[in-house]
Amino acid sequence: MAAKGPGHEPRRPGGGPECAGDVFYGADFAELWQEDPEVARILLDEVERLRGGLQLIASENFTSPAVMAALGSTLTNKYAEGYPGRRYYGGCEVVDRAERLAVDRAKDLFGADHANVQPHSGASANLAAYAALLRPGDTMLAMALSHGGHLTHGSKVNFSGRWFDVVAYGVRRDTETIDYDEVRDLALRHRPKLIVCGATAYPRLIDFAVFRGVADEVGAWLLADVAHTIGLVAGGVVPSPVPHADVVTFTTHKALRGPRGGAILCTEELASRVDRAVFPFTQGGPLMHAIAAKAVAFGEAARPEFRAYAGRVVANARALAGALEEEGMRPVSGGTDTHLALVDLRPLGVTGADAERACARAKITLNRNAIPYDPLPPAVTSGVRLGTPCVTTQGMGVTEMKEIASMVAHAVGDPGAITSVAERVTRLTRSHPAYPRG
Numbered sequence: 001m002a003a004k005g006p007g008h009e010p011r012r013p014g015g016g017p018e019c020a021g022d023v024f025y026g027a028d029f030a031e032l033w034q035e036d037p038e039v040a041r042i043l044l045d046e047v048e049r050l051r052g053g054l055q056l057i058a059s060e061n062f063t064s065p066a067v068m069a070a071l072g073s074t075l076t077n078k079y080a081e082g083y084p085g086r087r088y089y090g091g092c093e094v095v096d097r098a099e100r101l102a103v104d105r106a107k108d109l110f111g112a113d114h115a116n117v118q119p120h121s122g123a124s125a126n127l128a129a130y131a132a133l134l135r136p137g138d139t140m141l142a143m144a145l146s147h148g149g150h151l152t153h154g155s156k157v158n159f160s161g162r163w164f165d166v167v168a169y170g171v172r173r174d175t176e177t178i179d180y181d182e183v184r185d186l187a188l189r190h191r192p193k194l195i196v197c198g199a200t201a202y203p204r205l206i207d208f209a210v211f212r213g214v215a216d217e218v219g220a221w222l223l224a225d226v227a228h229t230i231g232l233v234a235g236g237v238v239p240s241p242v243p244h245a246d247v248v249t250f251t252t253h254k255a256l257r258g259p260r261g262g263a264i265l266c267t268e269e270l271a272s273r274v275d276r277a278v279f280p281f282t283q284g285g286p287l288m289h290a291i292a293a294k295a296v297a298f299g300e301a302a303r304p305e306f307r308a309y310a311g312r313v314v315a316n317a318r319a320l321a322g323a324l325e326e327e328g329m330r331p332v333s334g335g336t337d338t339h340l341a342l343v344d345l346r347p348l349g350v351t352g353a354d355a356e357r358a359c360a361r362a363k364i365t366l367n368r369n370a371i372p373y374d375p376l377p378p379a380v381t382s383g384v385r386l387g388t389p390c391v392t393t394q395g396m397g398v399t400e401m402k403e404i405a406s407m408v409a410h411a412v413g414d415p416g417a418i419t420s421v422a423e424r425v426t427r428l429t430r431s432h433p434a435y436p437r438g
């Protein structure tokens with residue numbers, strides 16, 4: 001029988017307190033099916049898509065039934081502008097408990113002075129963090145999108161690039177790792193008010209202590225956006241930015257395996273600035289069902305099983321990067337320390353867009369991604385990004401990573417092999433199903 005990730009073991013229906021089945025009102029698929037079969041069909045098709053293929057998008061995961069139950073609850077109805085004990089609406093005494101629990105669990109899990117769990121997403125968390133620390137026109141230093149940074153780190157097509165004066169650092173050509181000398185030189189030259197570290201397509205560890213040193217040298221705030229790696233931080237398998245950064249932003253739905261959403265950790269000094277920046281400055285009413293689900297996810301992430309899961313995510317990513325290299329693809333920076341591999345496809349003479357399409361036809365979902373100094377435009381790219389959070393939740397290990405690398409190589413390198421690769425994918429996902437039945 002396939003091993004299943006923590007939180008994904010089939011549970012006896014009504015397995016909570018004796019009364020739970022009678023008093024809980026939550027997701028009832030039969031009712032949806034009856035009332036709106038068109039939407040119900042979409043939900044079923046998506047489950048089939050998840051079960052029938054391999055999900056290698058590095059920013060996705062399969063959240064647990066407990067998280068789903070919180071998301072599909074009546075907490076979605078409640079207006080609760082403000083913070084626990086200080087709301088602008090009545091009737092918040094119950095949802096206050098959910099938010100206090102989520103905040104306390106986040107603080108404990110990450111050892112932070114203060115947590116704000118209201119951001120609707122990672123982008124909203126960054127918007128609020130910038131609002132807490134900057135004024136329009138201020139200078140910030142962040143990683144270039146083309147080298148692995150995120151859109152909200154100063155891209156011209158995003159508010160961050162429009163409203164701030166952004167200076168970008170990148171990775172070295174030879175090592176493809178962050179050029180800390182360049183970071184320091186740019187900081188000394190431009191005197192940014194904020195330095196952002198953290199990335200969306202960077203396979204290596206980030207040296208938060210070095211960033212702290214540079215920030216101190218120029219009197220800048222340090223923001224660590226660990227949207228991608230926060231689950232690995234929670235599992236204790238990569239270093240935490242919390243002791244170094246003034247503000248830490250993250251998403252709850254990637255390796256952390258919680259509901260779609262964001263959160264902010266910060267020092268006591270910045271607590272009220274951050275809270276006011278989230279509400280009322282950048283958001284309205286919080287999503288209380290999502291906040292309850294974040295509390296569930298933080299609780300799950302504090303368990304030893306999650307620590308083991310996070311370790312397997314990294315071990316699997318390493319094995320996958322190594323196996324892809326043996327198949328003729330070049331892992332950027334020579335490998336990975338995290339949950340993702342960024343792969344240069346130029347040795348195979350294939351573009352990222354072609355590889356993404358070929359893999360999709362073979363039921364392997366991954367995304368094209370620019371590699372550092374990519375000669376091709378962002379819509380085409382020379383690389384793909386592959387992550388292991390989903391397949392690890394499905395109970396796959398190092399042996400399966402080798403099989404996945406071989407399947408990706410065949411799909412990418414041989415159009416005639418698509419059908420046979422799709423059959424191999426079916427066999428693998430049957431033995432390691434996503435959201436197993438029963």
Ligand SMILES: Cc1ncc(COP(=O)(O)O)c(C=O)c1O
Binds near residue numbers: 149199
């Ligand atoms: C580093 C980083 N920051 C922020 C975000 C934005 O998160 P969201 O899509 O939840 O807005 C992402 C999403 O991929 C990310 O990778």
